[in-house]
Amino acid sequence: MTVTCNPKVAMVSGGGRGIGLEIVRELLSRNWKVSVGMRTPRDLFPEHHENLLVTYFDATVEQSEEDWIAKTAEKFGQIDAIVHNAGVLSDRSVLEASESQFDEIFDINVKSPMRLTQKLWRYLVDSEAGKVIIIASLAAKRIRAPEATLYSISKFAALGLAHSLRVCGDPVNVRVTAICPGFVATDMASYVPLEKLKKLTQPEDVAKTVSMVLELPSTASIAEIPINWTAEPQY
């Protein structure tokens, strides 16, 4: 169902596949203008040409952040929201992780979202109801297994970034939410056995949660949303 809302502009990182692609699809169907940042730009949803911009963005290339923001502002004239979705997984434990593995995952999962938010903050303030969403993880809420611990500490930091931005945004009406899914059926969960894949949270489920948060008025500030495909104690 297509729902109309005031056309607003959202940037989505890593929108070429997985959860990011579903977020882009959902927002376009809800009348958003969407600017997708991805490492290998390609023609996504040509039928939405006017409302869609696809731009090169690599979280490890700082200049690409400025270029993506500038192109978004040039095409749409405003930026109301960003969804920090791009992220990488690691199977390293904190006892094994090298400095370069630590740096790589923190660059992508934490540092780039922080820099991007700094660089586009003035647009979010001008929007008067700006929104930031960080796709964190349940790995930011609890530690599951040794091999998930390097990933977990990066997502704990991403969650801390969301809470920090939430406090910074309050005086200027910018709302910030961390969405914390457990396993989602994307390439990132490809090691999950096939018979279990269908039971996992679907990328579309996360996308619907994102659009709900983006469309709530700023009188409804949501700090975190945990989403799980199963029931764990507390999550």
Ligand SMILES: NC(=O)c1ccc[n+]([C@@H]2O[C@H](COP(=O)([O-])OP(=O)(O)OC[C@H]3O[C@@H](n4cnc5c(N)ncnc54)[C@H](OP(=O)(O)O)[C@@H]3O)[C@@H](O)[C@H]2O)c1
């Ligand atoms: N799937 C899960 O179980 C799960 C659970 C909780 C949270 N999450 C989080 O959800 C987000 C999306 O993950 P997903 O499940 O959709 O995984 P995915 O299918 O592996 O997609 C990862 C996305 O991140 C992008 N990306 C990776 N490195 C990048 C970089 N250096 N610069 C720009 N983009 C980069 C990828 O782009 P390319 O196509 O160029 O590689 C891709 O679009 C991530 O932050 C992930 O940590 C996933």
